[in-house]
Amino acid sequence: MSAEAAFKKIFGRPESLKENYTHYCPGCGHSIAHRLVAECLDELGLRENTIGVPPVGCAVLAYNYFNFDMIEAPHGRALAVATGIKRTNPDKFVLTYQGDGDLAAIGTAETIHAANRGEKISAIFINNAIYGMTGGQMAPTTLLGQEATTAPGGRDSSLHGNPIDISAMIAVSNGVVYVERCSLASLKQIRQAKKAIKKCFQVQLDKLGFGLVELLSPCPTNWKLSPKEAWAWVNEVMVKVYPLGVIKDTTGYEDKK
Amino acid sequence: MPSEKKLMRGSNVVGEAAVRAGCRFYAGYPITPQNELPEYLSARMPEVGGAFIQGESEIASINMVLGAAATGVRAMTSSSSPGVALKQEGISYMAGQELPAVVINMMRGGPGLGNIAPSGADYYQATRGGGNGDYRTPVLAPAGCQELADLTFTAFDIADKYRTPVMILGDGLMGQVMEPVIFPDPIDIKSLPPKDWALTGCKGRKPKAIFSMLLDLNALYNHNLHLQEKYDEITAKELRWDTAMTEDAELLVVAYGTPSRIAESAIEELRAEGIKAGLFRPITLWPFPTIPLRKLAAKIGKVGVFEFSMGQMLDDVIMAVGERAEIYFYGVPGGIIPTPSDVARFLKSSIKGDGKVGRRIEA
Amino acid sequence: MIKRTLFAGFGGQGVLLMGYVLSHGAMHRGLNVTYFPSYGAEMRGGTANCTVTLSDKKIASPVASNPDLFVAMNYPSLEKFEKSVAKSGLIFLNATLIKEEVSRKDVEVIKVPTLELAKEAGSDRAINMVMIGALCAKSGLLSLEDTVAGMQAALKGKEKFFPLNRKGIERGFAFIADGK
Numbered sequence: 001m002s003a004e005a006a007f008k009k010i011f012g013r014p015e016s017l018k019e020n021y022t023h024y025c026p027g028c029g030h031s032i033a034h035r036l037v038a039e040c041l042d043e044l045g046l047r048e049n050t051i052g053v054p055p056v057g058c059a060v061l062a063y064n065y066f067n068f069d070m071i072e073a074p075h076g077r078a079l080a081v082a083t084g085i086k087r088t089n090p091d092k093f094v095l096t097y098q099g100d101g102d103l104a105a106i107g108t109a110e111t112i113h114a115a116n117r118g119e120k121i122s123a124i125f126i127n128n129a130i131y132g133m134t135g136g137q138m139a140p141t142t143l144l145g146q147e148a149t150t151a152p153g154g155r156d157s158s159l160h161g162n163p164i165d166i167s168a169m170i171a172v173s174n175g176v177v178y179v180e181r182c183s184l185a186s187l188k189q190i191r192q193a194k195k196a197i198k199k200c201f202q203v204q205l206d207k208l209g210f211g212l213v214e215l216l217s218p219c220p221t222n223w224k225l226s227p228k229e230a231w232a233w234v235n236e237v238m239v240k241v242y243p244l245g246v247i248k249d250t251t252g253y254e255d256k257k
Numbered sequence: 258m259p260s261e262k263k264l265m266r267g268s269n270v271v272g273e274a275a276v277r278a279g280c281r282f283y284a285g286y287p288i289t290p291q292n293e294l295p296e297y298l299s300a301r302m303p304e305v306g307g308a309f310i311q312g313e314s315e316i317a318s319i320n321m322v323l324g325a326a327a328t329g330v331r332a333m334t335s336s337s338s339p340g341v342a343l344k345q346e347g348i349s350y351m352a353g354q355e356l357p358a359v360v361i362n363m364m365r366g367g368p369g370l371g372n373i374a375p376s377g378a379d380y381y382q383a384t385r386g387g388g389n390g391d392y393r394t395p396v397l398a399p400a401g402c403q404e405l406a407d408l409t410f411t412a413f414d415i416a417d418k419y420r421t422p423v424m425i426l427g428d429g430l431m432g433q434v435m436e437p438v439i440f441p442d443p444i445d446i447k448s449l450p451p452k453d454w455a456l457t458g459c460k461g462r463k464p465k466a467i468f469s470m471l472l473d474l475n476a477l478y479n480h481n482l483h484l485q486e487k488y489d490e491i492t493a494k495e496l497r498w499d500t501a502m503t504e505d506a507e508l509l510v511v512a513y514g515t516p517s518r519i520a521e522s523a524i525e526e527l528r529a530e531g532i533k534a535g536l537f538r539p540i541t542l543w544p545f546p547t548i549p550l551r552k553l554a555a556k557i558g559k560v561g562v563f564e565f566s567m568g569q570m571l572d573d574v575i576m577a578v579g580e581r582a583e584i585y586f587y588g589v590p591g592g593i594i595p596t597p598s599d600v601a602r603f604l605k606s607s608i609k610g611d612g613k614v615g616r617r618i619e620a
Numbered sequence: 621m622i623k624r625t626l627f628a629g630f631g632g633q634g635v636l637l638m639g640y641v642l643s644h645g646a647m648h649r650g651l652n653v654t655y656f657p658s659y660g661a662e663m664r665g666g667t668a669n670c671t672v673t674l675s676d677k678k679i680a681s682p683v684a685s686n687p688d689l690f691v692a693m694n695y696p697s698l699e700k701f702e703k704s705v706a707k708s709g710l711i712f713l714n715a716t717l718i719k720e721e722v723s724r725k726d727v728e729v730i731k732v733p734t735l736e737l738a739k740e741a742g743s744d745r746a747i748n749m750v751m752i753g754a755l756c757a758k759s760g761l762l763s764l765e766d767t768v769a770g771m772q773a774a775l776k777g778k779e780k781f782f783p784l785n786r787k788g789i790e791r792g793f794a795f796i797a798d799g800k
């Protein structure tokens with residue numbers, strides 16, 4: 001028997017990822033999220049028909065890792081850029097990949113209005129409760145009491161406002177069909193996150209409306225925790241403020257089954 | 258009492274100087290290479306009873322400053338190039354509404370997201386008015402930490418005196434460099450001249466409104482004439498520049514900010530070889546020291562312009578010098594910081610007139 | 621007098637801290653000083669370097685054409701910057717990591733076994749303190765007292781590290797004095 005016949009390949013690099021080393025820190029959620037997005041695109045056969053919009057944030061270089069067409073957007077404007085692409089190319093699969101500063105601070109208006117228009121776009125939202133790339137400033141999603149370089153002594157609601165739940169905010173809009181929050185801090189949750197991403201992509205393929213998957217994502221570097229401690233922090237602290245699960249689902253998919 | 262000498266990073270120097278100059282409101286959005294400034298003020302502002310806000314964007318931040326300024330409070334925002342691009346609408350409104358504020362730009366490489374290395378590529382944006390309308394923004398260009406401290410005071414004073422936004426134009430190197438600084442005394446805010454135009458609530462007086470929309474054609478016409486009078490007065494009274502080693506120079510080097518520091522070392526290198534060059538350093542970029550430069554350039558006969566862009570301040574030098582002197586240009590785009598020896602090669606080539614490093618400008 | 625020192629190495633080797641210590645120490649000695657760090661490409665885990673210029677006169681350029689002193693904490697830094705060092709300059713090698721030789725013949729090379737010396741001083745984390753001690757001792761830029769004062773000013777608020785860091789600096793000075 002030949003070697004090929006004796007051994008079955010059960011794990012490999014998704015075609016939607018390039019053969020590059022990422023610049024992400026050890027334990028960073030971005031690398032896991034990249035892999036999940038790539039696997040889902042592969043499984044749905046979407047790679048060659050996809051146009052992606054990366055954020056300005058730690059994932060700004062995502063075009064070095066994702067193996068499909070991508071266009072840089074100014075900080076926060078990914079969903080406006082994606083709208084322009086989708087409206088002129090309705091048959092293309094369009095996705096944005098954005099951090100919390102990008103999607104929920106500077107890009108809030110673009111996020112809310114793209115969602116409200118029911119753009120047939122899929123947004124992957126990485127919530128790490130901090131500004132990673134610029135070195136640990138407060139994010140709109142930073143938890144109360146959490147240290148940040150621009151919130152010395154920790155976030156204080158009277159000075160800095162409260163952690164924003166943008167996923168719940170957009171869910172009230174009729175244009176929004178599917179919103180789910182998952183985490184990247186346990187194997188079980190990572191598997192659930194993949195299911196959610198795939199479903200979100202299906203929403204776009206079925207032309208139902210806007211879909212978003214929020215991923216609670218560790219940033220050990222700026223949380224000043226080890227990767228292991230960072231997972232624990234997501235599971236013990238972060239999920240209390242950002243509970244996991246489906247926030248909105250009007251796809252009717254389950255009903256059909 | 259002026260402070261004792263402190264070793265501080267440029268961004269932090271601006272923060273401390275602003276507080277001492279009576280700034281009690283800061284709003285900004287993080288961006289490298291000036292994050293240390295909002296970080297510093299997030300801790301420092303509450304100590305003096307001032308307010309610090311990390312806005313949700315640069316657009317929100319400049320408009321928070323607009324609001325604070327309308328009530329007479331000394332207010333400041335800061336950013337770096339792509340963020341300052343977003344602030345232009347607010348700056349234009351404040352120019353039209355005649356509101357004082359200080360805007361810091363620690364320039365980085367562009368266009369677009371570019372990179373975070375020091376750059377001088379926003380000279381046009383700063384000096385020509387990056388927003389809409391016929392307005393000017395006084396622009397101050399510090400060349401070191403002590404000057405960052407001193408010019409921060411100057412910026413607030415000019416802003417209040419002329420009721421205008423004022424910009425401090427540094428670059429990534431100015432934001433990151435550390436040098437010893439002696440801070441001026443904190444001012445007594447109560448000693449500042451009263452702002453009778455500020456909105457304070459109309460108790461005991463007629464209500465006031467601050468606006469830039471003047472639908473009446475004559476009113477807008479006259480408002481612009483009034484603004485121009487103010488700009489003429491600023492040009493007459495607020496010009497600032499510096500010179501070094503010009504007495505016996507065969508070549509006059511024109512550079513501002515970080516490049517002026519590198520140029521000065523290049524001039525020292527040349528002088529060690531017996532080659533004589535001198536430095537002209539604009540400190541106000543608008544108003545540009547046109548006449549002083551014209552006189553000196555005409556006397557020396559050769560001018561070498563060095564900046565961190567492909568030729569922006571160069572336009573102002575050409576307008577000042579015209580055909581009164583030969584003009585040579587050495588532009589380095591954002592990303593690479595040339596060393597004094599690189600600049601010295603340009604200066605030598607310009608003195609020879611061989612155009613081997615940089616290029617000759619035909620005026 | 622004007623002396624330009626370039627420190628370079630991996631992020632995490634305390635390269636920028638060495639620059640702070642030298643800068644604060646020079647202030648303590650009453651010199652003018654300019655410190656300019658490379659500030660990375662908003663990327664993790666890369667190389668770090670900083671330039672410190674000391675003078676008894678006004679300092680013009682914060683960047684140096686040819687540093688008089690160069691501290692290389694790893695081989696990539698040595699490779700990158702060796703050429704730029706001034707003639708008759710001093711190159712300090714982190715001999716624990718760098719086994720390669722300096723190819724220049726017109727400079728003096730000081731090989732400092734930082735890790736071994738730091739361990740002798742009581743902590744393998746003090747490698748940068750050993751190096752800054754050796755640099756100040758060999759170059760005569762700062763006395764032991766000024767160097768320690770520089771370290772204390774640079775690490776204000778972290779007083780618990782002072783005693784160990786001081787031992788590291790002292791070990792660096794002793795290494796230059798005794799040649800071992």
Ligand SMILES: Cc1ncc(C[n+]2csc(CCOP(=O)(O)OP(=O)(O)O)c2C)c(N)n1
Nearest residue numbers: 056057058075099100101102131132133288
């Ligand atoms: C207009 C503009 N403002 C600010 C910045 C600086 N900046 C780069 S990334 C970033 C935020 C990063 O945080 P987030 O979106 O949460 O992503 P993360 O890095 O945490 O993945 C900021 C403020 C910029 N590049 N452009």
Ligand code: SF4
Nearest residue numbers: 024025028058132219
């Ligand atoms: S800083 Fe945080 S978000 Fe950015 S790569 Fe590192 S761990 Fe990931």
